[in-house]
Amino acid sequence: MSLFSLDRIPAAVLPALQSNLHRYEEALSDAGLLDQVAGLGAALLQELQGCFLASDYVAAQLIRFPELLLELAGSGQLHRSHEPGYYASTLHTLLQPVADEAGLSKPLRQFRRREMVRIIWRDSNGLADYQETVRDLSAMADACIDQALNKIYPWMEPQFGLPYYKDKSGGQSDQTMPLVVLGMGKLGARELNLSSDIDLIFAYAHEGETRGGRKDMAHRDFYNRLGQKLIKALDENTVDGFVFRVDMRLRPYGSSGALALNFRAMESYYEEQGREWERYAMIKARAIGSDNGDGEKLLQRLKPFVYRRYVDFGVIESLRELKKLINQEVLRRGNEDNVKTGAGGIREVEFIAQVFQLIRGGQDVELQQRNLLQVMGIIRDLGLLPPEIVQTLCDDYVFLRNVEHRIQALQDRQTQLLPEEEVQQARIAIGLGFADWATFYQTLNQARQRVRTHFDAVIAAPQDQDEVAVLDQAVSLWLTEQSAEQAIEDLQQLGFSEPQNTWNLLHEFQTSRQVTHMQAVGRERLDKLMPLLINACAQQADPDLTFQRVLRLVEAILRRSAYIALLVENPSSLERLAMLFAASPWVADTIARYPMLLDTLLNEATLLKPTDVDTLKNELRQVLLRIPEDDLERQMDALRQFKHSHVLRVAASEIAGTLPIMKVSDYLTWLAETLLQAVLDLSWHQMVEKYGRPLRADGSPCEQDFIIIGYGKVGGIELSYSSDLDLVFIHDADSSGSTDGEKSIDNSVFFARLGQRIIHILTSKMASGELYETDMRLRPSGNAGLLVSTLKAFQDYQQEKAWNWEHQALVRARVVAGCPQLAERFNAVREGILSAPRDEAKLKQEVVEMRQKMLSHLSTYKELELNPDRLGADFTFNLKQDPGGIVDIEFLAQYLVLRWSGEKPPVAQRTDNMRILDSALEQGVMSPDDVSALQSAYLLYRSQTHALALLNGGTSVSADLFINERRQVREIWRKTFS
Template sequence: MTTPITPLPHTLITHLALDAAAVDHIQRLRLSTAEPESVVHHLERCSLHLEGELLSHWQHVLADSRWRRRMILALGNSPFLSNILGRWPHFLAQLFHQPMDWTLDRYKAIILEDLLATTDQNVAEQRLRLHKHLAFLQIGLWDLTGEATLEETTKHLSYVGEATLEAAYQWLERHFASRFGSPMVVCDEGGTPQRARFVVLAMGKFGAYELNFSSDIDLIFLYDCDAGQTDGKQSITVKNYYVRLGRELMQMISRATAEGMVFRTDLRLRPDGESGELALSVRSAETYYESWGQSWERAAMIKARPVAGDLALGEAFLKNLHPFVYRRFLDFGALESIREMKKKIDHKVNNADTYGRNIKLGFGGIREIEFFVQSHQLIHGGREKRLQDRRTVPMLDTLATLGLVDRTTADFLASAYRFLRTVEHRIQIVREQQTHNLPDDDRGMAQLAARMGMPNRESFLAKLQGIRQRVHEAYDNLFFDAERTRQDELSNDARVEALLSTSTQYEQEKTRAILSQCGFHDLDQALLSLKLFKLGPQERALTEAGQRWFSRLAPLLLQGVLDAADVDMAMQHVEKFLQTILHRTNYLALLAENPNLLGLLMPLFGSSPFLSRHLIQHPSIMDSLVGLDFVTIYRGSNEMRQELARAMERAENEEERFNALRMFRNTEMLRLGIRDLAGIAELQEVMAALSAIATVVLEQAVMDAMSDMVERHGPPMWSDAQGQRQRARFMVLGMGKLGGGELNYSSDLDLIFIHTSQGDEQYTEGERSISNSQFFARMAQKVISTLTTLSQGGKLYEIDMRLRPSGASGPLVTTLESFAKYQQNEAWNWEHQALIRANVVVGERHSSEQLKQVIRHILIQPRQIAPLREDVVQMRERIYQEKRPKPGVVDIKQTRGGIVDVEFLIQFLVLAHAHQHPQLLQRNAPRALLAIRRAGLITPQAYQTLEDAYRFYRLVENRLRLHHDRSENAIHTEDSVTLARLARLCKLESGPALLEQLTHHFAAVQPIYATHLGPVAGEAPV
């Protein structure tokens, strides 16, 4: 039921010339305010003494329904705004005729012009305050009526702070110049004196354009250097000059006068806090942050912004401080500092018995959202420039876009932030008091609910409490209690506890027994490695923070070792990894805070020497692994190209370009290996991705080689029949597994280089012109050199060019015309078998299509079945006799019924029937096999047998190469240890189970092979 309100006094209605509609409107508006009865009081106080033109202005304003609404909502919700109207009633007419929808530059120009028109400091301070009150009245009216968003309100409040500071600074500079002269400095040795520069940095909400109606403004004063003094009669040092100026500036802004204050100022965020110099040189500040800066100061600097004085000086300072604020590596160590800072705040608020009432610092309050955002910025901002923004809400959207926070959480926190900041505004707009506490009585809470536009106290509290609960849960998920987490994370595996606790000689024997039970074979080495887990590094002590993180991390790492497929390999790699990162506290913190990351890395350490070595040599890659999308999201060729292009842009010379190319390839291989071992990527995706990585690397190597050759010799050109010069194009034909998109780890790249030069006048157009054949031969050599040069990170790839026309005796690069003639007239059937998997992996579109048509023309020609079958069988037997497995060895490629038999069978059927079924021309073996079944060339049962066998063989091949770090296809049946490890990598229970599976597939494939190509004599497969 609506509480009745008193009618408007007749004298007030008459005085303000209100008609019946206006009176009714005012009465209805009063009901929606926090204090309906105060509307009459404030309206009488503000207007009854008015007369003449000013009264006429008020009557005119109240006759406008939109302005009437603004007035009543202000008078009924904000004694602060009501007092401004009461003291300076002419403001209303001023705003009515000239609304202050201003830019920052407009604010600055108006206030500065008015201030510099006087030399009297009292008058200057009075004018500053009047400008502030006028602006706050306008902003408050917008805010209360909902005509401005939260972001617009806080931005304009911040504009007022910036404009008044700049005006006060310029007024004081003019005043100081008359007393002391200009401050002159020599900042560079041997330089000439220059006018000193000074800047005011805004911190906190001020820096982020997020001021409240009653915010302090957090400031830091800086000047360029100490070496100098003023040039006036009353000369003082530059340091003294700016300390005095800073003190005067604070007082001019924050002094309480008859007109109130402009803003309260707070300089406690400066270097050394309250005990530090009020103003200090840029170099002194940089030295402080570089030497003693703490994590909370890094967080504070995220929002720093120059607002008065020499803004360029401030921007240069912040740019120099950038590496301090945004570390280039992921810095999870900052979490501990921020967590401790929040605990101190909680303790302080709890002591004041206001934890539940304080919407800024208390439970689920504004500060928890700000800390949530700033923590992500400190951790990830050095690697991701999009996180280097001062504002809270835009950063939440960016965190979701980058996949660091799920979209639902980010959107909720943004909405919660706006709601809580609006509550804060409504609390402070009452009397311009710096408070963040909710009212402690029912009446006050009901009034706050009305100011928030809520129907009653209960609905407001329900919404507020629900929001704060969810905010705290989101915050708590990031900033969990360290001790509780430590207990949750520590493994309950008794073996880990036993291995880390033994010390005596007797216990060491017990340790050896435990290590043996865990599957270790090199017990002596395992004991030595275990010392690192138990005692940490002996040659150089860890820092206190490092030791704390290491103590949490060691049990988790050891547990991961014990769970690995190859415990000896895992222990060896983890030990090397620890030796690399032990004295880099941020990495210890990163791993300790991210058990999921450990879950991704540990299978790697126990499976792949190559991938482990790359991570050990480049631990900074872990930064990328924390991003939610690095491992979980599939990256295609276009994304890879973009990533590589960005890396190459940063390279400044040839060596850096080579290193960037190698780093890209190894990092992509590592990312893929993690996806593979975690079961995120299917085998077919792994092979396709490995092929895509190789293709992107090849493209870059070709581009670099082409660019270098063109720079040296000019572009390769040839003349057509009309005498027109044409650009000769270069193509790379991927053969074998690369062409089929089925590369595996450690696969060679089978390549053929082709160019399109033909006709007459085949030469480059440059000062050092050479023939096109020379150009492309040298270019091909450069490509091969880039790919095969051995470095600390190994080779990029092994290259095999033997499939080119005429094999090893043929030219390194052949023309498209020669390639077509060779394939048509000279190539053997086995070369056409290889051509089935050929794919143009690098090349300009038009010439690539020409090459594809040449290949298609060759493959769809009719062939006599019997001679073809004979050629295929002879080639298969020749390969088998050259590479037949030795006794006690199973070769998944060469053993009868293995990979080669499946591939030869597919290739025979394609060549034999492609002229009738061109859909058989599939470069990828599984897709070709499916096309063969759909064409009715094999039975569905045969298809399923071959498909199952081929996929299993490729899985075993994948795991073999991960484990051995080389192109390996042989399994030694007597090596039970390696066999067991390989079985675990294949998700099988034992070595014998693996051999049994292989034997089954070998035996199942052989009769199908014999059906189409004839029986062969061979040993039993296992």
């Protein structure tokens, strides 16, 4: 009587299952184990049927070794997950008695056989999910590589000696140098499939000679021989089978290269000869083994090859080429039903993840992951793909991987092709829970269609994404040999009003050494870009000027063709680029100087939508979290890129008319405050790490008892695009105390160095520019004073020594970063100083005298009163300094605060001119007409200065402008100070 009940087995798979079960029962009978297996219970025998249905390989192993099922069932491991470290510790124990290479083969293969049966059993019966299956397979491979290497390495010492590290003097140290094994592909990502090759690369730290053996050997020869022995131990097919098929073709120079290379040679290869597909391969590279510290160092050295520090859209083009080759191979071999490389297969999901990793992984370092599902989660969190698309891709990927496992489990063959035999098809469909092959195949095709749709959306060629009509003349101007006359005629037809000058620029650029000596890939991208750009410039009101500005950008990015690829990949966005360049030379100059901003410029979803202050802070926090705490250079670079990106968004919004003038200044000020707080936090952390925390008078440690005071434009919430920052630093620790670190210093020294560090981070010139230019001259005693004052010292100075103009400046002083409690104390001190009693006549006199002094030094007019007859092209009006301009309004607001805040405290509570004037109206100290006139003029002047800033135009306009506004301001000035 049979052990197995086959009543519920579908007829389509019954013959195959009966054959396997019959042969197994015969093997059990011959071994005298039939009764013992029968005693395992109906549930386990039912699982055995499910396993045999899924895998002829498992059936063959249990038929050959019938006692194996009893061993696995008795251990309980068929029904529980392995603990971390199980594979390494178990194999280490198994190999303990092995004394030579000849004895290594059998236990490795026995170990692999046992674990493969267990893994397929759990997978085919739904006892393990996809993630456990690939994790166990990868851990098993790691253990086999590591434990085999640990045995073989010392066996080489008697004959050849061992390699050693160099010591600091250049000699040999006493520490042996291991072979670095990099696991690539699915092994590197811990995603190994049921019948996968393992892709490996071997490396070692440096050249030299072994010592301690009968015959010294060059390191390269030693490691090549060691690598060969490791491959043989794993890959050789013996009577016991193999452990893992080993593929070394991903190493530098492929099959023709040395089996192992030293680190310097590895780095040199990838720097000079590394190809685009090798970047994809290196994403998943992982150092394998218990002694893998050298491997981690090597991967860090190779990281710049994999992840560019800029946004790299060039990878999309290379991926298209790679996918095109794969598609051609699939068609040539008739492999359309390959669930890995066919349309909508596993490889396309991997490509989607890798595209985002290679485009943005240099900046968004959390994308530098190996595991696909983890990467997809980060892509979702960064907003690079919608959550529902990410979820669909992950679900379909897991489904496709499970199908792959079913295909491979059948006969332990590395294939991803769906079988053609009906019985095998039925076994896969039923094993995956489907009623029949047709139902399964429909579900599979739906999954593959979804994957292909999302894949195409990510890597579709630009002409597929955007229908951009490029005029024939634009193509001819760049891609055909033309006479000057024909080129000028084409430019005229496109709408260029100065075709001769534009042709001269274009021809000079086209024939320049920079262009003619470009590498093939870069030149091909440039040839795609230039007609698009000429076409986009032709759509602007002033095509010639726009082209002149755009050409400077192209010249700036010629040697970084990834930026050219980014523009080619976004053809519909080029018109927006041309529009912004046409509107603002400041935008054009900024982007030419910092091409990394192109990604911001071309991101339509965020470009014209500056974020609110909370989102701004959170975005910057996320950016800095991705950078190691001790990497100050990268932190400083990230701060600068963050600033440039957000300033550009504000400028684009202002040009597009989606952001009013007051909001422009608000956003720019919020941005400065956010960055200042981040700079303070970084500086504080570094100082505390080095010196400990400053102690208060009661002995308790300070929790950042430090504030940054913003004066002028930042204090008045009126920043423009290129404004510098007027800052004052204040602390509130015990000046006589010291820090609590091992390297203790006086509190005063600590805070002085903290201030210096803040200024260093703000003002250091880097490739991405400086963060902000700062001016510290408004601190107590100016340049002669301490860089950082205590709050008490600041208060004493303001009350006893400060000039009236310093109290005027204090009107626009505001805490912009630092300790909230200290900020409250500062605000109380500020309001107390501003509201102190003052002699009205003396106050008026001092304000007027200071204004006259400024006019004599800074104004384009020497007299106070404007003569309306002195108008016309020969005369200009300086919006800021001239009479009737911005400074007059600022002085009026400051006077009102100093004059009235003692009697009417609300007048002193605001720091920006518009709201000071609002308070003056509310408190009845200025008439509605005067307030309205001043505010109207102020907004007009501010709007004009912003427009001029975007045009790189200074602060002067024709004297024909703003005549009424100037007269009204001067009339209010006379009325106030008469």
